[in-house]
Amino acid sequence: MTQAHGGIRGWAADRRGVWSRLRFTSLRLRLVVVFALVALTAAVSASGIAYWLNREAVLTRTQDAVLRDFEQEMQNRAGALPPNPSQDELQHTAGQMAGSSQRFSVVLVAEDRSGTTVYGNSGALNGFTVQDVPESLRAAVNRKQPVSSANKYAYHLYWQRVVLHGTPYLVAGTKVIDGGPTGYMVKSLEPEAKDLNSLAWSLGIATGLALIGSALLAQAAASTVLKPVQRLGVAARRLGEGRLDTRLRVSGTDELADLSRTFNNAAEALEKRVADMAARDDASRRFVADMSHELRTPLTAITAVTEVLEEELEMESGSMDPMIEPAVRLVVSETRRLNDLVENLMEVTRFDAGTARLVLDDVDVVDQITACLDARAWLDAVELDAERGIHARLDPRRLDVIMANLIGNALKHGGSPVRIAVRESDEDGAKVVIEVRDHGPGIPEDVLPHVFDRFYKASASRPRSEGSGLGLSIALENAHIHGGDITAANSPEGGAVFTLWLPQDMDEADEADEGEKAEGDA
Structure with missing residues (x-):
C-alpha cells in the first residue's frame, strides 16, 4: 500500500499541470464531481443501512426459528x-x-x-x-x-x-x-448468505445506477447554470477585444439574469465613456493639427524676418546697438525653436492619426548617416565606425530624422566623444543595427524607462530647455513605422547607448508579419 501511494504521488508530481487543469479549471467538471460524490455518499449510506437491516432481519429470523425448534426438540x-x-x-x-x-x-x-x-x-x-x-x-x-x-x-x-x-x-x-x-x-446458513449476497449485488447495482443518474443530472444542471456563464465569458472577451457594442440577452429573474443586466449596464457605460474619450482625443488632435497649421503661416513670415536680422548680425557685427543685439539673437533662436516645435507637433499628429506614410528607397545606410552629420556640421564631433556598402530599403527622410534626434540628444546631454557603429545582423531576419553611444554620465535608472515618453524631461527643475521633449518620441515612432525599434541603456564602460534596428527590406518584413498574423488567426 505504501509503494502504491508513493507511485500515485510521483505520478501527480510529474503531471501537476494536467491534473490542475482537469481538477480546477473546469467548473462543469467540478459540478459533476460534487453531484456524483453527494449521490455516491447518499447511495452508499442508504445501501449500507438497508443491507445491515436486512442482514440482521434475515439472520435473526432464521436463528430464532432454529433455536426455538432445537430447544423444543431437546425438551421433548x-x-x-x-x-x-x-x-x-x-x-x-x-x-x-x-x-x-x-x-x-x-x-x-x-x-x-x-x-x-x-x-x-x-x-x-x-x-x-x-x-x-x-x-x-x-x-x-x-x-x-x-x-x-x-x-x-x-x-x-x-x-x-x-x-x-x-x-x-x-x-x-x-x-x-x-x-x-x-x-x-x-x-x-449458506442459503441466507446467498440471499444476502444477492441483496448486496442488487444494492451495488442500484448505487451504480444512482451514480450514473446523478452524473447525468449534474451534467444537465451544469449546462443550465454554465451556459449563461459561458455567454458572459464570450461577451467579456469580445468587450476586451474592443467590441464595445457587445450585449447579453437577458431572460429570467434569477441571479444570472441580474449578472447579465449588470454586464450590459457596465458595457453601455464603458462604450459611452470610450466614445467620449475618443471624441475628446480626436478634438485634441484636430486642435493641435489646426493650431500647428495656422501657426505655420505667421511663423514663415517671422522666420523670414529673423533670417534677415541674422544676416545683418553677421554682416554688421559690432555696428548694432549692444542693447538690441542680445534681443535679436534671442528672437532668432526662439523662432527656430518654435518652428521646430510646430514641425514636431505636426509630425506627432500624423502618427496619432495614422496618416504617416513611408517613401521607401534603396539607400546606403552609412552614406545616409554621413549626409545627416554633414548637414548639421557634426562630422568633427562624431566618430563613425562603419563601412560603406550596408544597404537597406528605407525612407531616407525618416532615417535622417531618427539619426538627427539620437545624435543631437547624445551631443546635448551626453559627453564626447559620440560614436556611431553600424552593422548587419541575421538574427530573426536580416536587419541593420545602429548604435549611438556617448561618454557622459549616463541616464539615471529612474529616467531610463521614460526617455521615449512625449514631453518628458529628466529634470523637473528645468521645465524650459532647448528641447521640446518630442525628439526621442518621434524617433521611436519613425522606427516603429519601419517595423523596427529603439532601445536605451547605459554602457558598463560609461555613457548612454541608444540601439536602433531596422529591417533591411520593408517588403519582406511586411510579408513575414502578415504570415505570422495569418498563422495566429488560424
Whole structure:
C-alpha cells in the first residue's frame, strides 16, 4: 500500500499541470464531481443501512426459528431418554431430532451405565463432531449456574455463528433441564448468505445506477447554470477585444439574469465613456493639427524676418546697438525653436492619426548617416565606425530624422566623444543595427524607462530647455513605422547607448508579419 501511494504521488508530481487543469479549471467538471460524490455518499449510506437491516432481519429470523425448534426438540426427545442412555439410544434420538422442520444436525453427549461418555450423531452434516463446537461455547453450555429467583435453571441455551469448511453455520448447545444428555446443533446458513449476497449485488447495482443518474443530472444542471456563464465569458472577451457594442440577452429573474443586466449596464457605460474619450482625443488632435497649421503661416513670415536680422548680425557685427543685439539673437533662436516645435507637433499628429506614410528607397545606410552629420556640421564631433556598402530599403527622410534626434540628444546631454557603429545582423531576419553611444554620465535608472515618453524631461527643475521633449518620441515612432525599434541603456564602460534596428527590406518584413498574423488567426 505504501509503494502504491508513493507511485500515485510521483505520478501527480510529474503531471501537476494536467491534473490542475482537469481538477480546477473546469467548473462543469467540478459540478459533476460534487453531484456524483453527494449521490455516491447518499447511495452508499442508504445501501449500507438497508443491507445491515436486512442482514440482521434475515439472520435473526432464521436463528430464532432454529433455536426455538432445537430447544423444543431437546425438551421433548432428549428429555425422554433415560438418565444413562446407550449410544444406540443417543444415535436414534439424534436422528429424530435432525428430522425436524429446520433440518439441522445434532450431536448428543451423555454417560452410559458404566460411566463411559457416549455420543450420538445425526449424520446429517458429514464430519460434524463435538470438537467442531467452539471451546468457549462448550464451556458456557457445561457451566452450572446457581439457581435463584432470578435464575430458575442451572443450564441455558447458548449459540454462536461460525465458519466451518468455508461455509457459515449457526452452532448452539444446551443441557436437558432437570438432568439428561447435552445436545449440540449446527445449522448451515449458506442459503441466507446467498440471499444476502444477492441483496448486496442488487444494492451495488442500484448505487451504480444512482451514480450514473446523478452524473447525468449534474451534467444537465451544469449546462443550465454554465451556459449563461459561458455567454458572459464570450461577451467579456469580445468587450476586451474592443467590441464595445457587445450585449447579453437577458431572460429570467434569477441571479444570472441580474449578472447579465449588470454586464450590459457596465458595457453601455464603458462604450459611452470610450466614445467620449475618443471624441475628446480626436478634438485634441484636430486642435493641435489646426493650431500647428495656422501657426505655420505667421511663423514663415517671422522666420523670414529673423533670417534677415541674422544676416545683418553677421554682416554688421559690432555696428548694432549692444542693447538690441542680445534681443535679436534671442528672437532668432526662439523662432527656430518654435518652428521646430510646430514641425514636431505636426509630425506627432500624423502618427496619432495614422496618416504617416513611408517613401521607401534603396539607400546606403552609412552614406545616409554621413549626409545627416554633414548637414548639421557634426562630422568633427562624431566618430563613425562603419563601412560603406550596408544597404537597406528605407525612407531616407525618416532615417535622417531618427539619426538627427539620437545624435543631437547624445551631443546635448551626453559627453564626447559620440560614436556611431553600424552593422548587419541575421538574427530573426536580416536587419541593420545602429548604435549611438556617448561618454557622459549616463541616464539615471529612474529616467531610463521614460526617455521615449512625449514631453518628458529628466529634470523637473528645468521645465524650459532647448528641447521640446518630442525628439526621442518621434524617433521611436519613425522606427516603429519601419517595423523596427529603439532601445536605451547605459554602457558598463560609461555613457548612454541608444540601439536602433531596422529591417533591411520593408517588403519582406511586411510579408513575414502578415504570415505570422495569418498563422495566429488560424
